[in-house]
Amino acid sequence: MAEAITAERAARSLQDLGYRLTxxxxxxxxxxxESEDHVTAEELYEQVRKKYPHISFSTVYRTMELLRESGFVTQTDLGGGRVQYHPVDKATHHHLICQVCGSVDEVDQDVFSGLQRELRERYNFDATLTHFAIFGRCGRCRD
Amino acid sequence: MAEAITAERAARSLQDLGYRLTxxxxxxxxxxxESEDHVTAEELYEQVRKKYPHISFSTVYRTMELLRESGFVTQTDLGGGRVQYHPVDKATHHHLICQVCGSVDEVDQDVFSGLQRELRERYNFDATLTHFAIFGRCGRCRD
DNA sequence: GCGTTAAGTGCAAGTAGTTGCAGTTGAACG
DNA sequence: CGTTCAACTGCAACTACTTGCACTTAACGC
Known part of the structure; x- marks a missing residue:
């Protein structure tokens, strides 16, 4: 968590896990x-296609699933119809999504520390709370 | 929240909100x-089709969106490819979904009470935590 | 009841993401 | 290096859900 994830390091880890390095x-x-914060599958597809025009969407989706399972990225559906991917060592913020008006606000990490600890202690579950989406109703829409 | 939601009561509320009662x-x-716990759009579609064979999927999806916005149901994507709908006055439990093995465990409501209070106090946000999905890694997959 | 009209419906086409399968290729072993 | 073979890729078909549009109808006033 402390040290930055580089492509080379992640690649070696994947190889250690038995995956092939294509x-x-x-x-x-x-x-x-390299992405600053969020990326969508389409952005990744376009990005890779510059160097490697033959890439397919299936490969992007399957690679992202692999990276998620291996713990290098997390994915979030902010309700906008497209899933957002991001590296785990970045973007430790969260989102409050209003189900009425669709507005998205950001929340600090520390709001979740209590929850995270409790889930680990009581349920032995290691919650990925690095980028979390909470749905509900914002103050403006409650009136 | 305390009293049970009946179809008639919900229908009247929808009408008060300016929606038509079709x-x-x-x-x-x-x-x-009437659903015990979760329902998918397809289950609703099949259910309604028994009485009213002309119903379309669009109507089911649009009605569920309306009921969600009006606060009668919540929806959750447990990662199984299909969204689950359920009435807000039932099923106040939550799910821990392992992103590695896909297992789903249930969690009690009280784990979230602290978070809910904090979101309301600090962000004026009324979080819908009646049926929540948390992704992460279960104890079995952490090893 | 009857007419008016904006909300709602069904259909068909579209979008994001998944999957089965046949062909390709990284990497392990000789 | 060359062979082997399961992991991987690309394609095309598929699933879940959304959306635009023309037609229908609930609800309101008369």
């Missing part, structure tokens, strides 16, 4: 890790 | 409220 995977991996 | 809506509304 050029497509390397390019997708680099593209996600 | 037979399709009434049947979908009854079908959700």
């Amino acid at each position: 050029p497509q995977r390397m390019m997708i991996l680099e593209a996600v890790l | 037979p399709q809506r009434m049947m979908i509304l009854e079908a959700v409220l």
Whole structure:
């Protein structure tokens, strides 16, 4: 968590886990890790296609699933019809999504520390709370 | 929150909010409220089709969106490819979904009370935590 | 009841993401 | 290096859900 994830380090970890290191995977991996915050599958697809025009959407989706399972990225559906991917070592903020007006507000990490601790202690569950989406009703829409 | 939601009461509320009371809506509304716990759009569609064979999927989806906005149902994507709908006055439990093995465990409501209070106090946000999905890694997959 | 009209419905086409399958290729072993 | 083979890729078909549009109808006033 403390040290930054580089594409090379992640690639070696994937290899250690028994996965093969294909050029497509390397390019997708680099593209996600280079992203400032969120990326969508389409953005990744376009990014990789510049270097490697033959890439397919299936490969992007399957690689992202692999990276998620391996713990390098998390994905969030903010309700906008497109899933957002982001590296786990970045973007430790969260979203409050109003189900009435669709507005999205950001929340600090520390609001969740109590929950996270409790889930680990009581349920032995390691919650991925690095980028969390909470649905509900904002103050403006409650009136 | 304390009193049970009946189809008639919900129907009147919808009318008060300016929505029209169509037979399709009434049947979908009854079908959700009668459901024990979760329902998918397809289950609702099949249920309503018994009485009203002309119903379309669009109507089911649009009605569920309306019921969600009006606060009668909540929806959750447990990662199984289909969204689950359920009445807000039932099923106040939550899910821990392992992103590695896909297992789903249930959690009690009280784990979230602190978070809910904090979101309301600090962000003036009324979080819908009646049926919540938390992704992460279960104890079995952390090893 | 009857007419008016904006809300609602059904259909068909569209979008994001998934999956089965045949062909390709990274990597392990000789 | 060359062979082997399961992991991986690309394609095309598919699923869940959404949306635009023309037609229908609930609800309100008369």
